[in-house]
Amino acid sequence: MKLLDITLQIYRYKQGEQPHYDTFTVQVEDTAHVIDAIDKVWAEHDHTLTFRRACHHSSCGSCALRINGVEKLPCITRFSEVGDGNIPLRIEPLRNFPIVSDLVVDVSGFFQRMSASDMSITRYAESTLPLSVDNLDEIVQPRAVVLPDNLTHFNRFENCIECGICMSACPTMAVDNKFMGPAGLAAIYCALQKTDDADEKAHLLALVDGEHGIWRCHSAFECTEACPQAVDPAGKIMALRREVTANRFKKVGRS
């Protein structure tokens, strides 16, 4: 284990004051994650630093911010991924969210978008383990799983952890603050997959078919690139476009 001296330039803002950057240097192990350095700044230097965090293992989604301009979950970001250790890391809040204080943003608009479909955060699990993960393909092949006698399915939380990274990375969001956003649209896509009810399906497709819905997306795929959970919101927006279009043809055929 090696110790690293990490310098952070952290965005600071308190209500009624001018935003600025404060610079702090802390010592962390080379195996630590960026959240550990931010935590140390708070614990050792400045308890007035406000930031969001809970789980420290990419499950809650609360700690999302920008490191050197790129949206990241600091709880799973190692220092080697974001710099060479010599240049200070710039730590800033997410874009496209109102800033509350320092690194804390107001996520109410985001959660309103996530509520539009009322998508449950659990779903049926795949019937294989492990899940296909890019860096594991060569080591291990997925294996079929058999259910215990008393369960009809295994269940699993949805991959989306509602971190807001996609909304921050989205160029459409920057020009249309009413845009339903990548995560909100992806959630509607997931809700659509979970229902067989024709009325519910029609309702969900109507939701995304407005001027701030799927057609507003510029297909920049920044959301898919930035998502730490491989949700692929842009792919789901494209799939929604296909479904909405197919549905229109069906309606034309019937009339």
Added chain:
Amino acid sequence: MSTPHVIVIGAGSTGSATAHDLALRGLRVTVIERGEVASGTTGRNHCLLHSGGRYCITDQESAIECIEENMTIRKIMPDLLELNDGLFVAITEEDLTFKERFLEACAACHIPARDVPVKHALEMEPFLNPKTLAAIQIPDGVFEPFRFCLAFLATARLHGAVVRRYELVTEIISSGKSVTGVKVRDYRTGKIETLGADLVINAAGPWAEDVAAMAGVRVPVQPTPGVMVTLDCRLNNMVLNRLNKPSDGDIVVPQRATCTIGTTSWKVKDPDLITIPPEHIEKMIVQGEQLMPIVRKIPMRARMAVARPLIVKDASDERNVSRTFECFDHAYDGVDGFVTISGGKTTTSRAMAERVTDIVCDKLGIEAECRTREVPLASYRLFYQGGQQ
């Protein structure tokens, strides 16, 4: 007399569940949290909805509490759980000697347990150690601590509770021998404000001793961190536990596309300053390999540590303290209007809330039945909507 106002310090699982219970019984409630919801002990927990199996041999009281609360949590937040059950597996002959005792202890604690043929267990969990000698299925589950708290707080808000985040309690104000309120510092603005209260509840977890000190009383809480290691791949659907006495690294809790090995135990003075000992991380991998030999080949996604608020009963071994919770009415220490609730686990936080709310209602002369066993919680997403940020 107007409706009494109760201040809850801390928005971890205990504070959140307590706010919900108080609000449901018609009290005016203000929760004060210095950071984000669940930013302390609760957030960084193992996400295990305990069946009680882990404690049934060593601590029957905890085990019974766990299975009762496990069933209640399933009722009040059904959409916030991964419910795939768990297995207790024997890998060595020594583990196997626990099998009969474990089955008997489960029966005694009313924990449903099924002896699963090893061949079937290996089909259910293909990465389980092929040397497995026995597997017992119990109703473990997985929750998300952050959303667990948000759901309690969102529901509390619907019943009038106010949740103030990024505010630090800097002083507990007394008049004579009674606590009458708190002074808070808002980290968003730097402003100091005084809030009056008929009663203050200290639900600050491992920080409970610091909060109690502001009121001039002591609570015997020992901050006891544990290390957890999250792998970048989900290897198991069910929670995998080692069939033996509770020990370091004897459980792998899956969640979403990951799984987390835990945990260890050591003592610290200041829960704000925890340095993860590198050898604890290696220990998790070594122990995790016992349950699933593939563990070492999987890249690490995260590792974390946070202090548990264990109540000290026997100073010789931090593992031998009861895992069950304690409620201190500090009127017995000469300070009225101030109650500490500490110890316990996220799984049992609703029961802890019920106990402390019973005491608080009693002290304030309020007659109201606890309804948190039956009332389904509102969507956690509502927490961030319509309230102050």
